[in-house]
Amino acid sequence: MNYFLMKKDIPPLVIEKDDKERYFHVLANEDVKEFSSYACERIQKEQRRMKSFVSK
Numbered sequence: 228m229n230y231f232l233m234k235k236d237i238p239p240l241v242i243e244k245d246d247k248e249r250y251f252h253v254l255a256n257e258d259v260k261e262f263s264s265y266a267c268e269r270i271q272k273e274q275r276r277m278k279s280f281v282s283k
Contacts (some may be wrong), residue, residue: 238273240266 229239242250246269247276 232270238270238277240269241273242269 232239250265253262
């Protein structure tokens with residue numbers, strides 16, 4: 228999935244160690260809307276993190 232995101236110039240979906248439980252919960256529920264929301268949150272966080280390196 229990250230390969231396809233990055234091909235479209237979208238930051239990768241990074242699952243942090245502290246967030247794995249929530250990630251597995253979302254996957255176990257097989258709820259596409261919940262996963263989409265979760266993924267957007269994580270991607271936006273990664274985008275902010277990446278921008279912080281560029282602006283330094």
